[in-house]
Amino acid sequence: MHILIYASSDWLMPSGFSPSKNDRVSFVSGSLADMADTVVVRNPEVLLVAGFLDAAPLLVQLERVCQQLSQTAVLPVCASPEPEFLLRLMQIGVREVLPVDSAQWGAALDRARARTAQNGASPKRASLKVGFMSAKGGDGSTSLAVNMASALAKDAASKVLLIDLSMPFGDADVYLTSKPVDHDLADFCKEVSRLDDALLASMVTQITGNLHFIASPTSFEKIMAIDPAHVEQLLAFLATQYSFVLIDMGSSVAPVTLRLWEQLDQAVIVSSVSMPSLRRLNQIRQLWENLGLSVAKLNFAMNGVSGKSDMELAQFERIYPQKPLRKLPADAVGMKASVVQGVPLVEMQARSDYARAVSAWAAEWLGQPLKDKSLWQRLRKK
Numbered sequence: 007m008h009i010l011i012y013a014s015s016d017w018l019m020p021s022g023f024s025p026s027k028n029d030r031v032s033f034v035s036g037s038l039a040d041m042a043d044t045v046v047v048r049n050p051e052v053l054l055v056a057g058f059l060d061a062a063p064l065l066v067q068l069e070r071v072c073q074q075l076s077q078t079a080v081l082p083v084c085a086s087p088e089p090e091f092l093l094r095l096m097q098i099g100v101r102e103v104l105p106v107d108s109a110q111w112g113a114a115l116d117r118a119r120a121r122t123a124q125n126g127a128s129p130k131r132a133s134l135k136v137g138f139m140s141a142k143g144g145d146g147s148t149s150l151a152v153n154m155a156s157a158l159a160k161d162a163a164s165k166v167l168l169i170d171l172s173m174p175f176g177d178a179d180v181y182l183t184s185k186p187v188d189h190d191l192a193d194f195c196k197e198v199s200r201l202d203d204a205l206l207a208s209m210v211t212q213i214t215g216n217l218h219f220i221a222s223p224t225s226f227e228k229i230m231a232i233d234p235a236h237v238e239q240l241l242a243f244l245a246t247q248y249s250f251v252l253i254d255m256g257s258s259v260a261p262v263t264l265r266l267w268e269q270l271d272q273a274v275i276v277s278s279v280s281m282p283s284l285r286r287l288n289q290i291r292q293l294w295e296n297l298g299l300s301v302a303k304l305n306f307a308m309n310g311v312s313g314k315s316d317m318e319l320a321q322f323e324r325i326y327p328q329k330p331l332r333k334l335p336a337d338a339v340g341m342k343a344s345v346v347q348g349v350p351l352v353e354m355q356a357r358s359d360y361a362r363a364v365s366a367w368a369a370e371w372l373g374q375p376l377k378d379k380s381l382w383q384r385l386r387k388k
Contacts, residue, residue: 007026007029007115007118008032008048008050008051009029009030009052009054010031010033010034010048010050010054010373011031011032012034012041012045012056013035013054014037014038014057017035017056019033020106020107023108026115026119029115032373038058038060039302040302041055042067042071042074042302043272043300043303045071045075045078046071047134047271047272048371049075050373051079052078052079052081053071053075053081054081054083055068055080055082055083056082056083057083061088061091065091065095068080068098068100069099072098072100076099079114079118080099081102081103081114081118082100082103083105084103084105085105085106102117133244133246133247133249134250134272135241135245135253135269136250136252136270136272136273136274137255137266137272137274138151138154138254138255138273139255139257139263139273139276139290140256140257140275140276140277141275141277141278141283141287142283142286143256144278145277145278145283146276146278147254147255147257148170148172148176148177148181148256149341149351150276150309150334150364151168151254152168152181152182153350153352153364154368155168155250155252156217156350156352156353157361157364157365157367158249158250158371158372159214159216159217160365160368161372162216164216164250165216165248165249166216166218166248166249166250166252167210167220167247167251168182168219168220169219169220169244169251169253169254170191170220170221170222171191171222171237171255171262171263171266172255172256172258173222173223173262174222174223175222178222179219180348181344181348181350182219182350183211183219183348184347184348187221188209188211189209189210189211189220189221190220190221190223190224191222191223191237192223192229193209194209194220195233195236195237195240196231198236198239198240198243203247206244206247218248232262234261234262234266235265237262237265238266238269250371253266253270259290267294267297268297268299271303272305273294274307274332275290275307276307277308279309279310279336287306305332306332307333308334309334310338311335311336333363334360334363334364335358335359335363337351337358337359337360340355340358340361341360351364352364352365
């Protein structure tokens, strides 16, 4: 059983907590504002929430989790909850509250195990829709989106779709496959009103059994014919068919891009190791906020990081002190070979630093448990 513990930065794991040897335990220390987005990505059977004292925003986040992961057992840790708070928890779908004394958590976890065994499977994951944007052209959103899709598809239980929305001149297919592409995004938008399982299967480009692809249109005529409303309708349908829908949005901010931003569950902005890219990244963030979108959905990645990137990394951390930065190692030689062969780097050179970084990120989205016992021990109170 996958147990995710989401806690505030000042909360310490009590020494009395002893999960079963068959349990997979993950620990995330984060802000309350990021909780729901972080939890939904990991899709645990059990969620323990601890260390947050502000009841109103906590209820908002817990309600979002309960709505999106209906089979997840949500267990807040509370010292002396007020009756009104307990009533509201019941109304949003929380059935049990854990005491601070972790020695008493065993019975609640046993009940969660019994429910999981009765269901016969892990809770159904709500489809995760993630957009990848480059701060400026060439910063690496396409390479990251392609390699992330390939890394996620290594999980046999996940069905992954990559959409190339980098218009014009999208080239995700070059990174992904040498196979011919018969239908592109414009073709899907044209057929969106009658799209069903069978038509989707006949049109989508199958890279592997559980990794599919929709290419960007190759002509300006087809691009101009795309209605943003049709793309929005298409995304809603595709979200019912795939575990992960990844969208390469390139570096341009077009009407169709803005229309989809609100539909995303996560957005990844990729910046190169340069001050112009960092400035553009900040402009995208400000536009995101001005549109009234949740900053909690934003993720940042710096591409091409090397030992000479200290100044840019320090600049990023100054601008975004609350946001973790994903650092993607420089690998120009590997990327060039990947494009030439039409094979993602996570497949062609799985042990490269770049591939390892992307695969570790994908593992978080898949809810992969912690494997390092020494790390688990460091989380526990001495």
